[in-house]
Amino acid sequence: MDFGVNFFPVLPPERKSAADYYQEVLSLSVLAEELGFEHVQTIEHYGSAYGGYCPDPVTLLTAIAGVTDRIRIATGAVVPAFTHPLKLAGKLAMLDNLSGGRLDVGFGRAFLPDEFDWFEVPMGESRARFDEGVEVCRRLWTEEKVEWKGQFHNFGPVTLLPRPVQKPCMPLFVASATSPDSCAAAGRKGYHLQVVPSVTSREQLQEMLAGYRESWADAGHTGRHRIQIKYTCYLDEDREQALEAARLFEQNYIDLMTDAVEAWGSTRSDQYPGYEQFIEKARTYQFDASLAANKVLAGTPEDVAAQLADIREWFGDDLTVSLQFNSGWMPLEQSTRAMHLFADRVVPALGGGRSPQHLLMV
Template identity: 25%
Template sequence: MDLSVMFFGADSTTAGQTSHEQTYEDILTVAREADRLGFHALWTPERHFQQVGQVFPSPPVLGAALAVATERIGIRAGSVVLPLHHPLKVAEDWAVVDNLSHGRVGLSVATGWHSTDFTLAPGTYADRRARTMDTVPALRSLWAGESAEYPDGTGRPVSVVTQPRPVQDTLPLWITTSGNPETWEAAGRLRCGVLGATVGQSRDELADKIDRYRAACSAAPDQRGTDAHGRVTLMAHTYVGADDAEVRRLAAAPLKSYLASYLRQTAANRTADAGTAALTEEKTAMLAEFAFERYLSWGSLLGSPGHCAKMLADLAELGVDEIACFIDFGLGRDDVLTGLRRLAELAELKEALR
């Protein structure tokens, strides 16, 4: 099982002030260290106009910086919110990053979910799921260098081929899912990988979704995608401490603060259900506390090396191919780097014992 690094939070607010310049420096520092330690890939999200994820409005721009700052580690978008962008622009931008990285690019595409994000493309919100799934074949075709017809400035169709040409002939693609089993199956039918998360589901629910995905992928025809086995990548909150007590001491406050911010963001979505939209600060704090305690018991890499080794073995048994370790939920840079080094040591030990 591969271990990657997922940037997803990076809330750089300190005492009411933002220091985004320092946040980007921290991201580059962590990326270089992950590259040196042998991690598989770096994942960056796409977020707009939110407190959570405030430094991630443009995955290809940040991906270009990561490409030139590293040497061998994969550069992944986790995710490109596909309905917000023209497929021609997605293919062009990421072909640049593929060239800068010498062929290390991979994309997970998402439907998007927060209504405020779609300020950028309000007309695509209602049918965002269908748009995403329908665009995947077109994106693969554009990446492969095939021409496509789109209306030009006069409204008449024109045949275009995107430039520059990427290094990779085939674009590694994932579909991002928040947990809907239908999305897992759709990813399988498209022969894409699936990018999910351990959060919000039990072990049995996750096992069922992986089984559904594998069956759909196996039954699907080849589509310039992954093989019949597919690829399951799961995001998991990660900090490997010296012991469980250290993890609780260091991670509790920042992770619960992050979770509360995420819940407030969810409540601000105009399509949120009435219960979520009406969350009080007290209920938000209670839910964050509950989620933190659950993460410590299952579904995260928060704990001692021994605890994390057991979790990795359990996820591998379920059929997970890659863990995208979510590390920037509020810990300081030095603690993040220390946790990554412990995780790398754990991975090396497991490999040596095979």
């Protein structure tokens, strides 16, 4: 197992300004590199306190690249449906150059009905726009004089500049929430995978990962597949203080997510089967059940190490665990302390040790 850090701003402006949040992200990114984490990543959302501080992950990751030297930077994820592929591919190739070839590109479909409405993109086109956008970007990065005639875009021939530093292009990840079919499709195409265990059951996620690994192997891809799995993490030497923070900020996450998914109360889409259940799941959320199911990591370093040992047993040792240490409006000092505790005590408890490049787990 490897470990990285992810940033998902779920907070309203009255709790922390955007400028202050960005400065804290830069500070924590520098610390993540110093402590040996494998990556930092961020998301793409719009128009609400549920991620709205990051409408353009490329901008934030460019700032992070400017204050770091070694740590990988990742989108988790960008949304092809909301950006023309020529623009998206160009921005990401530019970031790969500015970072010295440290970029991992995660693509996502988006899932909030309001965002599709604001961009005037029909949700019924979600899968097709995603597939076309990812393929166009891949071709623009790996080929010259690309001519594309698709369902949504027609252009070319064009040779994208700048060319990516990494060859044939940056590592490509696909984000999947609940779909085994999406995971299997990613494996067949040779894409890496990003998953979020908080929105699915252990058994369903095990099925998703098994299908992904099987499809990757059956397709005969060379090299090692990569699976990122994302958790919030609350660490303190005092268990009660860690759990107090976890209860507060996990409920904040649920409350703001509930507001963001409200449109699912009147929206149905065959592209997103079962997503109307998000509202009821949020309303019936129970922190203790989430903690017991290892959907959130919280407690002392020993507690969190035990949770991760279970996660490794459940989902495999080929994971990169991406951790959110600064949930909500958590003070910077609290996040900093948690990251130090994780690097100094959680990793050794799992049998790993620090590396100048990243935390390597056996």
